[in-house]
Amino acid sequence: MATIKSEPDDAVETGTELPTLWFEDVDVGNELPELIKMPDTRQLVMYAGASQDFVAIHYDLNVAKAAGHPTVIIHGALKSAWLAELVSGWIGSTGRLLELDVSYRAIDFPGTPVTCLGKVTGTRIENGVGLVELEIGLRNVDNVITTPGRALVSLPTRTVIS
Amino acid sequence: MNTSESSVITDHLRAFIGVESVPVIYEIERHAVERFACAIGDPNPLYTDEIATRASSFGGLIAPPTFLRSLLPGHYPEPYPEPFAHILDGGSSYRFMKPVRVGDRIAVTRKIVDLYEKHGRMGTMLFKISEQKYVNQLGQLVATQTTTTITYGDGEKDSGVGDH
Numbered sequence: 001m002a003t004i005k006s007e008p009d010d011a012v013e014t015g016t017e018l019p020t021l022w023f024e025d026v027d028v029g030n031e032l033p034e035l036i037k038m039p040d041t042r043q044l045v046m047y048a049g050a051s052q053d054f055v056a057i058h059y060d061l062n063v064a065k066a067a068g069h070p071t072v073i074i075h076g077a078l079k080s081a082w083l084a085e086l087v088s089g090w091i092g093s094t095g096r097l098l099e100l101d102v103s104y105r106a107i108d109f110p111g112t113p114v115t116c117l118g119k120v121t122g123t124r125i126e127n128g129v130g131l132v133e134l135e136i137g138l139r140n141v142d143n144v145i146t147t148p149g150r151a152l153v154s155l156p157t158r159t160v161i162s
Numbered sequence: 163m164n165t166s167e168s169s170v171i172t173d174h175l176r177a178f179i180g181v182e183s184v185p186v187i188y189e190i191e192r193h194a195v196e197r198f199a200c201a202i203g204d205p206n207p208l209y210t211d212e213i214a215t216r217a218s219s220f221g222g223l224i225a226p227p228t229f230l231r232s233l234l235p236g237h238y239p240e241p242y243p244e245p246f247a248h249i250l251d252g253g254s255s256y257r258f259m260k261p262v263r264v265g266d267r268i269a270v271t272r273k274i275v276d277l278y279e280k281h282g283r284m285g286t287m288l289f290k291i292s293e294q295k296y297v298n299q300l301g302q303l304v305a306t307q308t309t310t311t312i313t314y315g316d317g318e319k320d321s322g323v324g325d326h
Contacts, residue, residue: 053231080228081228100227
C-alpha cells in the first residue's frame with residue numbers, strides 16, 4: 001500500500017504556528033477566548049467592497065438616518081464573519097467548522113467595541129468523529145447579545161475511536 | 163388575524179418558490195481571499211500564509227467560511243417582483259461540507275424556499291428564506307447558506323434591494 005506523506009517537503013519553512021485543539025481536551029462549559037472587535041466606518045466600507053454588499057445603509061449616513069438610525073449600521077454578515085473567526089481561530093488548522101447559524105436580533109453600530117463569545121454546550125462522537133456543539137454570540141457595550149448563534153465543529157481525537 | 167385580505171404574497175410572487183437562479187461560476191482568487199480576510203480583520207494564517215497552509219491538514223490556502231457571502235448568486239430567469247423598498251438581513255445558516263480553496267471554481271445558485279409575512283411596528287414585513295448552494299469544479303457540494311431576508315416599507319428602493 002502506498003504511503004502518503006503527511007507534509008510537503010518545504011514544511012520546515014512553516015512561518016506561523018497552527019496549534020491543534022484535541023477533542024479530548026474540550027469539555028461542556030468551556031468558554032472560547034473572547035474576540036473583541038472595534039469596528040469603524042472604514043471597516044464597513046472595506047467589508048462592503050470585499051463582500052460585494054452595497055446596501056447603502058452600511059455606508060450612506062443619509063440613508064441610515066432616513067431609516068431611523070443614528071448612524072450607518074454594521075452588516076449582519078460581517079458579524080457572522082467575526083463569529084466564524086472566533087470559532088475557526090479556536091479550532092485551529094486541524095478542526096473543521098461544519099455548521100454556523102447566526103441570527104441578527106438587534107442592530108450594531110460602528111464606534112463601540114463588540115465582543116464575540118462562545119461556549120461548549122455539547123460533545124459527542126459520531127461515526128468515529130469528535131463533534132463539539134457551541135453556543136456563540138456577539139455582545140454589545142450595553143451587555144446585550146445582539147447576535148446569537150450556534151456552531152458545530154469536528155476536532156481530531158488523540159485515540160482511535162471505534 | 164386576517165391575512166388573506168391584503169397579502170403581499172401574490173400568486174406571481176409565490177411562483178418564485180423553488181425556482182433556481184441562473185448559475186454563476188467564480189474563480190476563487192488569492193487576492194480576493196486576502197482582501198476579504200483583511201476586511202473582516204481575521205489574522206488566521208490559513209487564508210494568507212501559503213507555507214503554513216501547505217504544512218497544515220488543508221494542504222493549501224483556503225477561504226474564510228463566510229467568504230462564500232461575496233459570491234453573489236445570479237438573477238432568476240424572470241425578474242423577482244420585490245414589493246418593498248427597504249431591506250434587513252435576518253440571519254444566515256451555513257453548512258460546510260468541504261473547504262473552499264484558492265484556485266477552486268465555485269458555481270453558485272439560489273432558490274427561494276419559503277415566503278411569509280408578519281405585521282408589526284414597521285407595517286407588513288416580507289420574510290424570504292433562500293438557499294444558496296456552492297458547488298466546486300469537481301461537482302462536490304462544498305457548502306450551503308440559508309438566508310432570511312426581510313423587506314418592508316414604501317418609497318424609493320434602497321440600493322441593493324433585490325440582490326439579497
